[in-house]
Amino acid sequence: MIGRLNHVAIAVRDIAKAAAVYRDTLGAEVSDKVAQPDHGVSTVFITLPNTKIELLEPLGEGSPIGKFLDKNPDGGIHHVCYEVPDILAARDTLKAQGARVLGDGEPKIGAHGKPVMFLHPKDFCGTLVELEQA
Numbered sequence: 001m002i003g004r005l006n007h008v009a010i011a012v013r014d015i016a017k018a019a020a021v022y023r024d025t026l027g028a029e030v031s032d033k034v035a036q037p038d039h040g041v042s043t044v045f046i047t048l049p050n051t052k053i054e055l056l057e058p059l060g061e062g063s064p065i066g067k068f069l070d071k072n073p074d075g076g077i078h079h080v081c082y083e084v085p086d087i088l089a090a091r092d093t094l095k096a097q098g099a100r101v102l103g104d105g106e107p108k109i110g111a112h113g114k115p116v117m118f119l120h121p122k123d124f125c126g127t128l129v130e131l132e133q134a
């Protein structure tokens with residue numbers, strides 16, 4: 001069902017500092033910071049030859065990554081994103097197998113303008129999984 005690894009997301013408190021680590025220390029291609037108020041985060045994308053890294057910084061009150069950063073003050077891997085060809089078909093197949101979809105169970109438009117949804121980490125080896133329609 002799942003296809004390519006679209007990105008690995010890393011939550012950080014200071015996205016400018018994190019972007020500088022990837023740009024200056026690791027020599028990667030780093031995007032500008034983009035505010036995503038609908039998702040309560042700002043993002044920077046780092047383009048690698050085979051995938052992307054998504055840096056996430058809290059934006060506004062009640063950011064969905066606020067609690068994660070309280071538990072992981074130095075930042076850390078927040079989720080992995082896998083591509084699927086048909087997100088509604090993937091959701092229905094996963095739900096039929098007992099997996100929990102977060103939120104209202106309907107895909108939302110994600111940071112790349114494509115439908116995404118998140119799956120409960122307890123059902124996936126302790127890792128928050130994002131599915132993105134390729």
Ligand code: CO
Nearest residue numbers: 009054081130
């Ligand atoms: Co993501």
